[in-house]
Amino acid sequence: MATAAEKLSALKSAVAGLNEISENEKNGFISLVGRYLSGEAQHVEWSKIQTPTDEVVVPYDTLAPTPEGSSEVKNLLDKLVVLKLNGGLGTTMGCTGPKSVIEVRDGLTFLDLIVIQIENLNSKYGSNVPLLLMNSFNTHDDTQKIVEKYQNSNIEIHTFNQSQYPRLVVEDFLPLPSKGHTDKDGWYPPGHGDVFPSLLNSGKLDALLSQGKEYVFVANSDNLGAIVDLKILNHLIQNKNEYCMEVTPKTLADVKGGTLISYEGRVQLLEIAQVPDEHVNEFKSIEKFKIFNTNNLWVNLNAVKRLVEADALKMEIIPNPKEVDGIKVLQLETAAGAAIRFFDKAIGINVPRSRFLPVKATSDLLLVQSDLYTLEDGFVIRNKARENPENPSIELGPEFKKVSNFLGRFKSIPSIVELDSLKVAGDVWFGAGVILKGKVSIVSKPGVKLEVPDGVAIVDKEINGPEDL
Structure with a gap:
């Protein structure tokens, strides 16, 4: 077996011959693989983990109110840049192209909503908040075409690409593109x-x-709750915090999400992958670890420059195994939240759940397209008529997985303001004006087409065939 040093040396010469990527990308990649091979896994000593105090994870309702005068607000906003992570494709939802161009509501896409929100801020306060989109090589070309439609808006839009790294062949630790796989399959964006x-x-x-x-302000482009918050921005500027992660109380749906801990005098992100097996259940409990990372991050730009130039951001490496044409490959990735421990005066802010509204699947799309939300000035706002602070849990079968199939199966999205849970499976179709309340399960038998008629109300019912309606 080749030693780590031999593997790295062979990899360096192979990477040197890849013309598709820049010197910066080659150096970044070699550095990442070198760290991975040296086995510098960040094992957390469980006994040293401490629950962060309110100084470290600040409760949102203790933040000072935003300055009233519009000139003060303009001064705040003129220090801000909004950056959306736009490297993801909508493949899990059956879409081609960037996920941010999926229509969310009223014919508007994620990107449309983001642009409308920032436009409104700039118009209202005379500020100049630019929008940055970080694309991957997967989304770059499409995004360039899409942003053209905003060229007359009062908002500067910049796009840039994240790095492109070669996938590693597990067998011999050489880059897949150097073996002839030079198409997109040979490469990956490193998180x-x-x-x-x-x-x-x-x-x-x-x-x-x-x-x-x-x-x-960095956020996922599919998180509809990640809007500019002046109270947070004001707090960071006043207290000279270089990094802030928005966290929110965990529910049973979020047990796998990373959480913030105090560890050896610093705040850091603890991900499920770092947890020793014997403590995984404890990690998932909502008693000990009450908050999770929303991936809404606020970061000081001068600090980013200082740390990147010093090559000091050694975030935990996330190995992600894949297979390409039967070849086992590895992609090494890092997460932005893990950088928290390298910044000075880093904090978390425990924000309301409304700031975390991601659309990862069509079940989330059902929530945001329903009467549970309205749209005002590009903001998705929750319906006050719903008394339960938590959203209903929704489980849709594979027939609903792709956006096009999902949209085809609803004449209109049902009313779900009083819904607790919904399970739908099989060949089910919804008429217009359907109302769902309480706990509802609609599961059609194999080979049976089940049509829910227009205007029907289903309350606390299990439906398996037309006779149950």
């Missing part, structure tokens, strides 16, 4: 932890700093 070096390498970071920008 959103790459946002920091990519900001610097693209030249965007220096350009923003020269415009007097101080903070970047």
Whole structure:
């Protein structure tokens, strides 16, 4: 067996011959693989984990109110940049192209809503908050075409690409593209932890700093709750916090999400992958670890420059095994949230659940397209008529997995303001104006087409055939 040093040496010469990527990308990749081979796994000593205090994870309702005067608000906003992580494809929902162009509500896409929100801020306060989109090589070309439609808006939109790294062949640790796989399958984007070096390498970071920008608000483009919050921005500027992660109380749906801990005097992110097997159940409990990472992050741009230039952001490596044409490959990734422990005065803020509204599947799309929400100025706002603070749990069968199939099976999205849970499986079709309340299960038998008629109300019922309606 080759030693780690021999593997790395062979990899370096193979990577040197890849013309598709820049020197920065080659160096970043070699550095990541070198760390992985050296086995510097970050094992957490369970006994040293402490629950963060309110100084470390600040309760949202203790933040000072936002300054009233519009000139003060303008001063705040002029220090801000909004960055959306736009590298993901909508493949899990059966879409081609960037996920951010899936229509969410009233014919508007994720990207439309983001642009409307920032436009409104800029118009209201006369500020200049730019929007940055970090694409991957998968989404770059499509996004370039899509942003053209916003060219007359009062918002500067910049796009840049995150790094492109070669997939590693597990058998001999050589890059897949050097073996003839030079198409897209040979490459991968190395996770959103790459946002920091990519900001610097693209030249965007220096350009923003020269415009007097101080903070970047980073969020997933599919999180409809991730809107600019002046109270948070004001708090960070007043307290000189270099990094802030928004966390929110865990429910049983979020037990796998990363959480913040105090560890050896610093705040850090604890992910399920770092948890020793014997403590996984404890990690998932909502008693000990009450909060989880929303991936809404606020980061000081000067600090990003300082740390990236010093090569100090050594985030935990997430190995992600894949298979390409029967070849076992490995992609090494990092997460932006894991960078928290390298910044000074880093904090979490425990925000309301409304700031976490991701659309990962069609079941989430059902929630945001229903009467549970309304749309105002590009913001998705929850219906006050719903008394339960938690959203209903929704489980849709494979027939609903793709967006096109999902939309085809509903004449209109049912009313779910009083719904607790919904399970749908099989060949089920919904008429218009259907009302669902309480616990509802609609499961059609194999080979049976089940049509829910227009205007029917289903309350606390299990339906297996037309006779149950």
